[in-house]
Every structure is written in C-alpha cells, then in structure tokens.
Amino acid sequence: METARRQWIYAWLMLSPAMALLILFTHYPAVQTIVNSFYSTPRGRRKAVWIGLDNYQTLILDDVFWKVLMNNFWYAVWTIPLSILLSLAMALWVNDKIRGRGFLRMAYFTPTVLPLIAVANIWLFFYTPGFGLIDQIRGLFGLAEQNWMGSPDTALYSMIAVAIWKEAGFFMIFYLAALQTIPPSLREAADIEGASRWYYFRRVLFPLLMPTTLFVSINAVINSFRLVDHIFVMTEGGPNNASSLLLFYIYEVAFDYWDTAYAATLTVVMIAILILLAIGQFFLFDRKVHYK
C-alpha cells in the first residue's frame, strides 16, 4: 500500500498551509472567544478573572442586545428574499433581448464597485429631511418632509433599502451566468407545448436555478450579518438603537466601550445563530437541490 501512504503525505502537504491559517484565524479565535466570554474584561491592574456565566446574565438583562437582535432579524427577513428576488428579476431581464441590455447590466452592477462606506454618504443625502433627494421629490407632489433616518419607525428600513441596493446587482451576475447555461431549446419546447411564461419559469427555470439560489442565499444570509458599513456613516445605530445590528453592536462594545469580554459573549451568540441557520438552510435545500 505504498501509494496510499504517499497519497496521505501529499494530501497533508497540500492541506497544511490552508489548515494552518484556518486554525489560526478561525478556529483558535472562535474557541478563544468562547473562553473569554466566561472571564471578566481585564482593566489596568485588574486581571481577567473567571466569572462563569455572569456575562451571559448581563446579556439576558441587556435590553439593547435584544433590540439589536430583533433589528438583525428584520434586517435578514427583508434583505435576503428581496435582494434574491430582485436579482433574479434583473437576471431574467438582461438575459432576454431587452432594449439597452448593456446599459441595464451596467446599471444593476454599479453598486458592486462603489464601496458601501462611500456611497453611504450619498444615501444619507437622499434620506436627509427637507432638502434631501427623496424629500425634494416628495415636495413636487406637495408631501411634507419626512425624517427617514431620524425616526425609529423608518431608520431600520432605510438601512435595509441600502443593503438591498448594494447586494441585488451582485447576485444578478450569478443568476445571469446560470441562465445562460440553460439551452434555448427548452424554451422553444415549452412554447410549442403552449406553456405560459409563468409556467415555464416555475416548472423549468426555477428548478434549474436551484443550485444558484442556494449559493446566492448562503451569501445573502452571511451578508445580513456582515453588511453594516453604512450604519457607521448614516445612523451609528440610532435613534435609540433602532437601526443597530449585531456586528455593529459588537464593534461598539469592543472598540468604543473597550469591554472585550462582553463583546466575546455577543460574538458567541452570533456564532450560535449562524450555526443554527446553516443547519436550517441545509435541511431546507437538501432535497430540492441536485447536488453533485
């Protein structure tokens, strides 16, 4: 079994650089995060001490945490399906022989190359009450000005709209690529059968696009936790945490309040949620995707 032995050595040689970095920057910090969540934050001469579940107790009593968690829930609930649906629509449009196809593709794709942190300032202008773009347009119709970012009812939704704008065009590329692999003969066959467009989409296209949908939705789920750049510029989580998200809160706790132990506790919660979501996602898609 000389070859098996050699395979073993080759495999490990090839794996080890990636594994070493993975362990150093993912597994080790993840474990360390969990460990730190059981200690106090070291301050000056006071070393970190074991405090058991105290941080978790603080977490349960922290109304800001619960609010941020709910915000993140709604952020995910709106951004994930809407950005996927829009990206699919965009891809279907620009895959057809539509007028101005190149222009449309470019238009949908622009958010991908404009860094969110920079365009956040532009969106801030759009939302600004009074002389902001949205209010200028509303003014043409005689509507009163509206404080989009400054009211707890609309602040989070204003952030959601920006996130969808940012993501949809990016996801479109993947759908577009998938659509172009589908042979036109399928469509012709469907036409001969007299199938409606909707029927064709539902019964033929959509199932064929399922692997792409899985790919895109994993990305969308991750983004719903990761995409917080615009919050730094636009609302800083306000008013009264109405637009704060989990990762933004972790940043605040760690780097503004300098409370690293509590930040670790919040990170543990985030990791737990992501693991649950992943399990859920695999169950949801498992039987519907023809995975190789």
Add this chain to the structure above:
Amino acid sequence: MFANFLKTASVAALATVASLNPAYAVDLEFYFPVAVGGAAADTIEQLTAEYAQANPDVNITAIYAGSYSDAGQKALTAARGGTPPQLSVLLSTQMFALIDEDVIVPFDDYLSEEEKADWIGGFYPSFMENSQTGGKTYGIPFQRSTPVLYWNKEAFKAAGLDPDVAPANWDEMVEMGKALTLKDDAGNVTQWGVRIPSAGFPYWLFQGLSTPAGAILANSDGNKVNFNDAKVVEALEYLVDLSKTHEIMQPGSIEWGPTPKAFFEGEAAMVWTTTGNLTNMRNNAPFDFGVAMLPAKERRGAPTGGGNFYLFKDSSDEQKEAAVDFVQWITAPEQAATWSIATGYIAPRAETWETDKMKAYAADFPPALVARDQLEFAVAELSTFENGKVTQAFNDALAAAIAGEMTAQQALDEAQAKAERILKPYQ
C-alpha cells in the same frame, strides 16, 4: 517625508534610529486624531517638524490615527501591548477610562511647583474640568471646542426680527423660532426656526440645555451621574417641545453631517453646532450670519469638547520629561495661535489671545471671540468611568424622548438606573 518615517516607527526601527543618533537623543511618538479635515493634520506635522528642528536631541514622530474613536482604541491597544506612544491627543472624556486602564500618568510629577502654578494655571478653568481629577492633572487641553449658535441674518430680517440680535434665552429662542418657521400653502414647513443635531451623540449639545437649566450631569470623580435631576428633565422637555409643542424644529433625530448644508440651504434659520465649523461657515454661507453664545435659562452655559494631551505610563522618565517639554512648547502662545487659526479650535490659554497673530485674526473675524467668551460659562463635557457605556445609556434616553417613545422623566429615570448599575464598582 514624515509619512515614510511612520512606516518604520516600529520598536526595532526606533531602536536602530536611536543607536545612530547621539547618546542623549530621546525618541517620542505621539498619536493625534483629526476631526476637522485634512489641513489640521498638516498643521500638526508642520509644528512637530519645527519643534524637531529646534530640538535636535529629540526624535519626535506624529502619527495621524484617524477619528477620535480610532485614536483612542489604537493608543489603548498599543499601551496594552507594551508599546504605547509617549503622548497622545485623545478625547478629554476618556480621562477616567484611561486611568481605569492604568495606562496614563498625571503631568504633575514632571512639573516644578512654579510650572504647575503658571503653566497649568494658565489654561481656561472650564477646559481643566475635563482634565483634572483627584487633585491631579491628567490632560492638557489642545484641540478643544464648544458649541455655539449660528443664525442667518437674512432670514431674521425676512421674518421681521432684528438681524443683529440672537436669542438670549430659551423663551426668546422659541419666540424667534416661531417667527422663523415658514410654511408653504400646503402647510408643509419650508424653513425651520432652529436645528439642534441629535443623532449619534445627542448628549453633547444637550449639555447646552442642561447646563443653563442649572444641572451638572456628572461629578468630578467620574463615578456619579445626575441624569434624572429635575433640571435635566426640564431641559429634555424643552428640547422635545421645540418639535412637539412649538413645532419650530424638525421632529426626530437630526443628523450632524448635513447640518451646515441645512443652514446654507435655508432649511433652518438658527443652528447649534461646534465652533469647529466656523471656518466652513465663513467660507461657504451664501448669506450674512451671526455667531452667538447658547441661550440662557437660569444661567448661561455650554459644554466644552474635544481633545487633550495625555502622558502615557510605559516610557522612561527621560521620555516623559521630553514629552512634557513638547506639550509646553506646542501650547505656548505662538504655536497655539497657529493651530487655532488653522483649525478653528479655541486657543486654550488666555495669553494666546494676546499675541499679534491672534489679535489680527479676531479683528478680522470677531465671531471667533464668541466661543472664547462663552468659556466663562462652560462646564465639563459628560465624562465618567466606563464612559462609553454610561454616555450611551444617556444618549439612548435622549433619543427615546426625542422620538416620543418615552416621556423625558421615564427615559432619564431608566438611564440613571442603568448608569448607576454600570458605575457601582467605582463608588
């Protein structure tokens, strides 16, 4: 030149540099944040270079560390890692947190009795409130500001008000605000009377209300707050009523960023914002405007703001002495005048205002004096131990009341309870 030097400013590199220089050379590194745009960073680097030229035995490196929050975080991390800068300009409100982290030392040990009296004593007392605790001086005021009221003289004229008189007290501000609030035929507001930004960190401008009302938010030991004092409640109710009852201010949280633009566009006829905006207003306002102290209630009052020099612990005595010398130099009249004129920050010592440079500046642009004169009435910016958390609890309460989610009393009671819980270990 300097930028390239930064790159090599690791411990190892500094050690090499030191070994190449005469034995008595001292290495100094200091972090500074900038909140007023690119020119300020250039001025600091220019001043540092000037100092280095006059003091060849000191190698001084100024490192632009981004925003206040970035600079604070970076200095703290470096200190924890055992390689702190010797000096850093950080928010004056971080004093207690830095003491708590055990990374800074007071300046007192490196000053003679005479210097303590003359030099420390020469700063405006209101700036020192955020710089001293327990009888020691931990911060030296450097890039400090205070909020003022800017008013649009043309809008005042159009509303039939005297364009040269700003509201002196709360009632006048409401009255004038009503005259200044304009609506179109559909009943939509086209010009608000007043704009007090409240997004992000509402507590700062709010101190421009709570101080005149007669309240002091925190004690000088940084371990007690008075968030639900009746006078604080009164101030918050006044702020809320500007939108709710008097309808002279945009409802909801108001952003800082677009505030100067809102003023230029005539969206608001009076705005409250920092003196750091003076130069911008002066260059870009398309109309004649005035600058006034914040209106009074029981008294006049406003917070101070901005950054102080801190002396970091983990360095040799030689370095600390050199650092103190540098701070004394850069806060001296000539240098402070250059800095103040370039940035709009208030020169922190009375003697600076006696220099020819500063006199010429003030004569050319009298509004610069308003901020200085307000210092007489100014108090410490809210600062405690666990400053980030305590201030956030207060900010959240203000935002909740502004949004109408809670009454002023409820919101402030809640903030007080939260803050007391956080501060318990420090009492």
Add this chain to the structure above:
Amino acid sequence: MSYDRILNTTAAWLLALFWLLPLAYAIWTAFHPAAFETRFEPLAPLTLQNFVQAWSEAPFARYFLNTMILVTGIVAAQFTLCTLAAFAFARFEFRGKGLMFALVLMQLLIMPDILIVENYRTMSQLGLIDTIAAIGLPYVASAFGIFLLRQTFMTVPKELDDAARVEGCSYLGILWRVYIPLAKPTFLAYGLVSVSHHWNNFVWPLIVTNSVETRPLTVGLSIFAVTDSGIQWSVINAATLMTSGPLLIAFLLFQRQFVQSFMRAGIK
C-alpha cells in the same frame, strides 16, 4: 411588441434608473460647485475643482495602491492555498479527511468578519498591526474557495487524471495541466466574489490599520469624510469617483466577455 414585453421593459428601465441614482448623484456633485449639491439645475457651471481638492487633501493614490496590493495579494494567495487544499480533498483518500473538511466548512459560517476582536489580539501578538498582510491574512484560507474548487475538481473525469498519470505526471503536474484549466470558470467566479468583498471591506481594515501606507480605500474614504465641518458631498463624491472609476470602466468595457466566461463557471 406585446403588452407583456412593454411592461417588462419599462420595469427593467425604471429599476435601472433607480439603481443608478447614487452614481448619477455622485457624478453630478463631483463636477459641480458645492452650492449645487442639493440643486439640480441643468445649466449649473461645471468644475474639476472638487477632484483637485480631494486629490490634494488625502493621499488617494496611495490608498488606491494599497487596495490594489491588498486585493491582488489576497486573490493570489487564496487561489494558491485553496486550490491545493481543494485538490487534496477532491483527489486523495486519507485519514481524517472528513474531519478536516468539516473544519473547513465551519468557516463558511464563522467568517473572519465576526472574529474581529480575537483576530486583532492575534495580529498584535504577531506584530502585524498596521500592515497590509494583517488585513488579508484572516481571509486567505477561504472555506468558500476550497468548497467551490473541490466541487469543480470532483467533476473532472477520472480517465483524464489516469491518462496523465500513465504519462508520468506528478500530482502537481496533473493539478496544473488537467484540473486547473478545467476549473477556469470557477476561478473566475470565485475571483469576482473575492475581489468584490475585499474591494468593499471596511470594518476589519479600519481596525488593523493606522497609517497612510496601509489603509485601503474604504478606510481612507471614511476618514476623509468624517469631519466636524459637516459632509462635503462634492469633494467626497469626487474622491469616490476617482477611486471607483477604474473598476467601473473596466466592467463597462469587458462586461460581455465577463458574463460569458462567467456563465461557464456554472456555480453548483
């Protein structure tokens, strides 16, 4: 044209115009004096002053260079490491394979973006704070890349592989001559995801960088924009355009080829 078609075309165009609004606004403000940031008069005077000002107030060329170094460095390192790891998973049988693969997949969820606190500590222990390497390192061994490439490699017919073996190719030779050429579209797809991620990434670089020599564009732009004197859209947007322009133009020029080669990636 059918009713249905008109409706679709209109909807597609409306959405596109809406999607372009931020870019359109950026162009408008960047080429007009600040006074026209909020007024859209067709005859407003044009100017290049904002670009001059942005260019002189912050070292955008340097930031751009930093981002370029960062992105190419990350993508090159990811391609190398992930290809090797994916090949090992796809081609070899060895003890602990299942466990290793599970460990890799974990990073799909626990991405480096949420481990900022701990990774910062590690970087300062390694003395890497304020280096471009520190921005990239946590992302180099990418589970996403390993997973995608493994899926592609597994579709390579065994016969091709065996034929190359018979001809005396080493494992690396097979990887280079057989697997990598067949996986080109996957590299392209993955490269796009990676470039777009790191081009836009903000929070982690904000934390680990301190100086002009290391800051990527996103951090440079954010520092530039945050000042006490309020937002100056005209200058900020000029800076944004200057720095995003090259990528935007590249996409405009190459979008057809891009989508076409992309479609063969068949993300599965």
